[in-house]
Amino acid sequence: MNPPLLPHWWNGSAQTGSGPRRPVISPLDGAPFGELAEASPADLDASVRSATEAFASWSRVPVKERVQPLYRFKQKVEAHIAELAAIVSRESGKTPDEAAAGIQRGLEVVEYACSLPAMLGGGLLEVSSGVDCYTRRHPVGVVAGITPFNFPAMVPLWMFPMAIACGNTFILKPSDLVPAAPLRLAELLKESGLPDGVFNVVHGGRETAEAVLDHPGIHAAAFVGSTPVARSVFLRGSNAGKRVLALGGAKNHVVILPDADPALVARNLTASATGCAGQRCMAASVALGVGPMDGILEAVAAEMRKVRAGDSMGAIISARSRDRIHGYIDRAERDGATVLVDGRNPVVPGREGGFYVNPTLIDRLDPASESVRDEIFGPVLSVLRVGSLDEALAIENRSPYGNAASIFTSSGAAARHFEMNARAGMIGINIGVPVPRDPFGFGGWNDSKFGVGDITGPEAIGFWSRSRKVTVKWSASAARGWMS
Numbered sequence: 001m002n003p004p005l006l007p008h009w010w011n012g013s014a015q016t017g018s019g020p021r022r023p024v025i026s027p028l029d030g031a032p033f034g035e036l037a038e039a040s041p042a043d044l045d046a047s048v049r050s051a052t053e054a055f056a057s058w059s060r061v062p063v064k065e066r067v068q069p070l071y072r073f074k075q076k077v078e079a080h081i082a083e084l085a086a087i088v089s090r091e092s093g094k095t096p097d098e099a100a101a102g103i104q105r106g107l108e109v110v111e112y113a114c115s116l117p118a119m120l121g122g123g124l125l126e127v128s129s130g131v132d133c134y135t136r137r138h139p140v141g142v143v144a145g146i147t148p149f150n151f152p153a154m155v156p157l158w159m160f161p162m163a164i165a166c167g168n169t170f171i172l173k174p175s176d177l178v179p180a181a182p183l184r185l186a187e188l189l190k191e192s193g194l195p196d197g198v199f200n201v202v203h204g205g206r207e208t209a210e211a212v213l214d215h216p217g218i219h220a221a222a223f224v225g226s227t228p229v230a231r232s233v234f235l236r237g238s239n240a241g242k243r244v245l246a247l248g249g250a251k252n253h254v255v256i257l258p259d260a261d262p263a264l265v266a267r268n269l270t271a272s273a274t275g276c277a278g279q280r281c282m283a284a285s286v287a288l289g290v291g292p293m294d295g296i297l298e299a300v301a302a303e304m305r306k307v308r309a310g311d312s313m314g315a316i317i318s319a320r321s322r323d324r325i326h327g328y329i330d331r332a333e334r335d336g337a338t339v340l341v342d343g344r345n346p347v348v349p350g351r352e353g354g355f356y357v358n359p360t361l362i363d364r365l366d367p368a369s370e371s372v373r374d375e376i377f378g379p380v381l382s383v384l385r386v387g388s389l390d391e392a393l394a395i396e397n398r399s400p401y402g403n404a405a406s407i408f409t410s411s412g413a414a415a416r417h418f419e420m421n422a423r424a425g426m427i428g429i430n431i432g433v434p435v436p437r438d439p440f441g442f443g444g445w446n447d448s449k450f451g452v453g454d455i456t457g458p459e460a461i462g463f464w465s466r467s468r469k470v471t472v473k474w475s476a477s478a479a480r481g482w483m484s
Helices: 041-058 068-079 081-092 096-114 154-165 180-191 206-214 227-239 262-278 294-306 319-334 389-398 412-421 458-464
Strands: 008-010 013-015 021-025 032-037 124-128 131-139 142-146 169-173 199-201 220-224 243-247 252-256 284-290 338-341 360-363 380-386 404-408 426-429 465-473
Touching (some): 008 180, 041 142, 041 206, 068 081, 068 096, 081 096, 081 180, 096 154, 142 206, 154 169, 154 180, 154 220, 154 458, 169 206, 180 199, 206 227, 220 227, 220 458, 227 243, 252 262, 252 389, 262 284, 262 294, 262 404, 284 294, 284 389, 294 360, 294 380, 319 360, 380 389, 389 412, 404 412, 458 465
Parallel strands (some): 142 169, 169 199, 220 243, 252 284, 252 404, 284 380, 360 380, 404 426
Antiparallel strands (some): 008 013, 021 032, 124 131, 131 465
């Protein structure tokens, strides 16, 4: 049987795309589970028309009413979370538990979006006798999100609930590797009473993303992906006159001081480096051990050997990505590093066609090594041995990325010194995955983010809306002068 066609979504219903078709492969077993028709220019125009027509009425709906479908949507997602997690697992390779956890994290943003009626009220002040100033927040218009393969549901959920609650209509361009989960979310939004055209989905690869950024009917775009693409997205969208926020890649450093709890380090560091098969921008990828660390590395190695691909860890998204990860390990070993835990070429019974790499721990690396510099995006932890906290900070500071950095220590003074001097937007203290939870926003520094603000939290309101300042005088006898 031919795999089913995965449609686009606009005008509140599934739409057959008119672009070229190709199979969508599950990384779990290497087998196709669907067929994708890329969006043609006419398809994108149709979705923009749908969103534009819906915006005329949706933008005038009071915010207290705009969030009502989101309340119902949250309940529907919770009721269907096992089904959604199975979809995410099949198309991205995550374990079902990881898939469900990502969806639950995305629902936190839905909850935050539902609180917008308490936050969008503008301030009012009598600035002169008889003269008032106040502000209103207005939607931007038709907006878009371009999202990555590693979180098919969570990252879209970081974007569209806030954008919709702010009064915009939304076009989602998900990764062409993971098109199924967004379509199920679209169906649940419709069942929740969201008007047709407020949420739309178009599929495709690079050409479709570029068409979204170029389209004159789209007024803002958010992106999550690698740093080179994030930079390109920001420049292209900005040159087209759009407001753009593009989150890029990461090379997250974890500093381990001699006073750290070895068991805590081993558990957290392993979970951070191997969770989601290392395919997340918050994964620990470089461990900076201050002083002797053989004991801690032995504990980390023991924990890593407990994690097995195809069981407690998911798949790599594609054969190409798997082979790229293998290449980093091969070259590190060739250049003299010690591979303490070797995750190359595992065999998963019953899923021999899938794409897997087991956890890998590489010791005795040089700071200039590509395994230390590059974002590998796999379950690989590179180890550097340093003599002091300041030496560790100097290495972290030299990285062009600035997404996240963590420290494990029992010293409050050392933790404070690290917090104030690490060049990263998200800091962890005795935690391996320092993801802020709402209402705190998510966003890095340096080459990990292009644009202003965070993708979630209060700063997301500023991105998905714009303020209007109003000055009012009703009395002819009110203050005169420049205010007149």
